[in-house]
Amino acid sequence: MSHGVEHIAGTTMHKRRGELHHGFRYGVDYVLIDPEADQPKPRLFSRNRFNLMAVHDRDHGGAIGAGQGAVWLRRFLAEQGLGGRKLALGLLTQPRFLGYVFNPVSFWLVSENDALIAVIAEVSTPFGDRHSYFCHAEGFAPITPQTRLGTQKALHVSPFQDVAGHYAFGFEITPSQIAISIVFTHGENGVVATLSGPRAPATSLGLLWASFRRPFGALRTITLIYWQALRLRLKGARYRTRPTPPKSEIS
Template sequence: MTSLWHGALIDAHVWHARSGRVGRQFRYDACYLALPLNGFEEGHLPITPDGAGIWSVRLRDHGARDGSAPSAFLRKVLAPLGLAHCEGTLVTMPRSPFYGFNPVSFWLARDGSGLRAVLAEVSSTFGEHHFYLCHHPDNRPIDRSDRISGRKVFHVSPFLPRDGHYVFRFDSGPGRFGAWVDWVGADGQTGLQTSLAGPARRLTPRVLSRAAQKHPFQAQKIMALIHWQAAKLALRGAKFRSRPRQMDQRSSEATDRVERDV
């Protein structure tokens, strides 16, 4: 069965459901790559850092955004938790020709006991980004049924306030990947549910080439869908919120355990 830790292509189904006065949900498909950091940096995968091709992964789009090695970035993030020994895999959508945009990428960190932490790298359409470091306070392995919560501190959607908190859940396989991120407002009500999940295939040159040829401009497609759905919300009367000045902090932790669905 395909392991994300050996390299995989994820045929992801993305779902968003908004509740409240202006409810709406939509789905679309997207191909994500699971890139084990050591193999990626050493050139053992069909796609290489800053390499040429229909699809590419540019180092300046991720992590420290200075072109440095992704594995060094992740170790630095995990070191204060005592998890610098963990191996990492980056789950991300590749760049298309002339363009790249990732609403969210996930840095998975595991050791022999299992998945220890997930760094969710959230990006806005304004070119801003924030890291939510998800882990248990005692760093025990994250089970696929665990729900971990953290305060929302980064403004993304003009139709949601910058308050409340997120509830994260992850499934790191084998044979699949899943990430569920729900937003709970200050009133305690779940206002937005999202998921990115799908089966994983082993990342081979043939699999990568065929997927890239089938979806050569998927990054442009995703950006167009984001604006299309935003236009629909605006036409339905959803409250538009001006973009506030982002907080100075560029990373925060999500460590609160959620005992039940919210």
Template sequence: MNAAQIYPCQVMHQRLFPVQYRFRYRIVSALFDIDRLDALARDRRWFSLNRFNLFSLYTRDHGRRDGSPWRPWIEARLAEHGVQLDGGRIRLLAMPRILGYAFNPLSVWYCEHRDGRPRAVLLEVRNTFGEHHHYLLHEDGAPIRWPVRATKPKRFHVSPFIDMTPFYTFRLGEPGESLRIAIQEYQDNELMLIATQSGQAREFSDRNLLRTFAAMPWATAKIMVLIHWQALKIWLRGGRYHRKPKPPAQEVS
């Protein structure tokens, strides 16, 4: 099994009401086996762990966000909800830093039991206010099936033009040769927003890292620019502004 894969992706957002818009943009994500990061970094010239490079990954960007190892953190969060992996594989889908910068609106932890069957998917959501929250998709410790489907009430403020009353539906395919993530947001049981991410896997090689950089040199930096640009357009079209509430007390819902 691969220690990592690159996914050049298309992200699509479509809002149906009260302000309508639709946009697409390209990003680069990577799927990392969290137990093989040190070896991956040693074997790649253009990728580093916890230090600057063309592409890099920092442990302080996820988990406890203090630079500590990820596995104890995520296993503890899963155990709080009755999910045990017994040392099974955990993979993180995230945008790596490019030239030291990345902003991940959505990162995904794919969690398997030692027997190889998936047990949980943890969706890590970040907003532009420096806050984050996690939505856990699971079956109380029982194996889950691909594609993973779930419905969750909204617990975390993301867009200032959407209040806290909606709920989400999630559909995630098994990450392999292709990647498929779909999130729908409903308000008053009416579909309001659709967000998708899709891509095809490439080998996590130095050659492909250079090719990816040549094709999307500012892929991570442009995310923040696009978020604020779209927010401005929504505001100019009459979008209603909602003040940011306090983040949820619980780290996982």
């Protein structure tokens, strides 16, 4: 999976389809870590302690702010019958920036013999809700760039979309790059979202440069979310109130 902390200086794109068109593209910084290993880290990145950028176990694997990290994932994989297999784990996520964290979506990557066999898309909302989608092919066959993994939408993410419809996930995780697509479809409406970027070892210089080029990290992310929501509202998008979140943690 990963040999040391990796920095993905990527691009995310969202394009709304249907009765109201809207789209945007932004640069975004993710890191890819082994959530169970004490990996070589640049001085400006930390695990479970304050730094310019950091990843904390409590931010992932369970309720927001009360996560258990890889322990949660191992327990879930065992429940799926994968407990006796030699699996490598990776966590692809936006790091905390000077202690502030918000991740619209993080990805738990599960590999066996260097082949990706499962992904958990951990979706969090500005409303404080979280739900994860377990993506795998039949029989946990390797996930290829051509594989499309579908699931029903369960979480209220955008106040301008119904909690209905279907997601189709695509994952291309190679030693040199990451490319992820999420296509949401609800009748004639929907959203296409992508995340892509090259994989590179994280360095203090690279993280420092990212903090200048895309300042404030996760705080910038939440600010842009509200900005796009305002733009949609001004375009006349219908606002939906937040429904009760799903009782299940993973679907």
